[in-house]
Amino acid sequence: GDSVTQMEGPVTLSEEACLTINCTYTATGYPSLFWYVQYPGEGLQLLLKATKADDKGSNKGFEATYRKETTSFHLEKGSVQVSDSAVYFCALKWRGSQGNLIFGKGTKLSVKP
Amino acid sequence: GAGVSQSPSNKVTEKGKDVELRCDPISGHTALYWYRQSLGQGLEFLIYFQGNSAPDKSGLPSDRFSAERTGGSVSTLTIQRTQQEDSAVYLCASSLPTGGEETQYFGPGTRLLVL
Numbered sequence: 170g171d172s173v174t175q176m177e178g179p180v181t182l183s184e185e186a187c188l189t190i191n192c193t194y195t196a197t198g199y200p201s202l203f204w205y206v207q208y209p210g211e212g213l214q215l216l217l218k219a220t221k222a223d224d225k226g227s228n229k230g231f232e233a234t235y236r237k238e239t240t241s242f243h244l245e246k247g248s249v250q251v252s253d254s255a256v257y258f259c260a261l262k263w264r265g266s267q268g269n270l271i272f273g274k275g276t277k278l279s280v281k282p
Numbered sequence: 283g284a285g286v287s288q289s290p291s292n293k294v295t296e297k298g299k300d301v302e303l304r305c306d307p308i309s310g311h312t313a314l315y316w317y318r319q320s321l322g323q324g325l326e327f328l329i330y331f332q333g334n335s336a337p338d339k340s341g342l343p344s345d346r347f348s349a350e351r352t353g354g355s356v357s358t359l360t361i362q363r364t365q366q367e368d369s370a371v372y373l374c375a376s377s378l379p380t381g382g383e384e385t386q387y388f389g390p391g392t393r394l395l396v397l
Contacts, residue, residue: 205388212286213373213388258325269315269341270386272325 171196175259175273182249182280190244190276192259200261202235202242203270207256249280286389288374294395295364303359303392307376314357315386316349320370331357364396
């Protein structure tokens with residue numbers, strides 16, 4: 170079945186370090202891909218998304234590119250801040266449908282000053 | 283505007299008791315989803331409502347779980363005869379029926395602890 174695999178955490182970085190959180194997916198077609206973020210004590214929020222191959226989603230300095238050839242959607246940020254400390258979830262959903270999201274297990278990021 | 287709200291925010295119950303969890307979606311959102319977030323299983327889909335269509339119950343883990351959505355708005359997730367493995371955070375999300383890539387907006391969740 171369809172699934173999402175993302176790197177295990179926790180990830181601890183110093184402020185201004187570069188971030189990469191790997192995400193790969195297994196699916197029978199070409200789904201839409203998402204990164205959601207859960208800040209401490211808050212609900213899940215959409216961070217960015219991409220709906221077709223080679224699309225790049227970006228928001229708040231984060232980027233992820235939909236790579237069909239490697240079935241990946243890695244999350245990157247060039248310079249993290251303490252306020253980026255959160256749990257990040259990669260997810261997929263079938264394009265054009267209102268069906269459910271399939272999530273990875275989440276990666277906890279802690280950024281130290 | 284108001285986001286997705288859920289109640290209660292925390293619920294502690296004894297094994298074998300029934301619990302009801304409530305979700306108020308964003309006004310105008312016809313699609314509503316329930317997910318479960320637990321340490322061992324991550325985020326799992328439970329059930330999906332879209333307008334007046336029959337719900338997609340494919341994610342419900344057992345027949346102890348059920349959900350309904352009254353008047354196309356508020357939804358209640360019911361867990362009967364709770365077990366310790368039901369302890370988790372139950373998340374509700376809603377989305378707009380635009381026909382494109384609708385963003386799902388999540389509520390803060392209900393943290394359920396079964397003793």
